[in-house]
Amino acid sequence: MMLKREILFKWLFYALIIWFFATLQISVLTAIKPFGVHPFIMPGLVAVFALFEGKIAGGTVGLLAGLFCDAFYSQTEGYFAIALMVLGILTGVLSVYIFDKNLISAFIWSIGTYLLVDFFYFIFFVLFPQRGGWGALVSTGFPEIGISMLLLPIVYLPIKLVSRIGINAPRLKYR
16 A cells, blocks of 8 residues: 555656646746757656656656647647657667666766757758758757756756655556
8 A cells, every 4th residue: 555655646746846847948948048049848857757767657758748848839730749758768768778877877868868859850840841951950959958958957856856756666567
């Protein structure tokens, strides 16, 4: 019984973390524009979740974060939901075999997630519709990744703390 309670509290705390960062993203971070771009914490959030909780949780959080992004950012037409879900699953699968679960590996997985999300966003929504050239990726994508990575420890710490709840609890698995 205690194990079920721990799992329930753990995922309740996770839901609050997701809600907090989603609210922070849309209400505060979109108003801050150092270097002309705003921080985008959702890919980092997905990567850290997948690092600590595996592919199913990473994919689920990726889907939820992606739906949130698609709802609040114009003209993405489901891109973020698909991209963040796939990257959450991929990070969850690969993180089991590569690197420990620490801040350095969270930075590595997050940088990879940011690079792929921004690169494919640029290809589908900037380059193909001919709204800009490769200079747009350099002038907006890379500064956005840099600024967003500065906020990663703020995302990492609460997820790491909550992941320790019910440490002996089994992970969600497909049958």
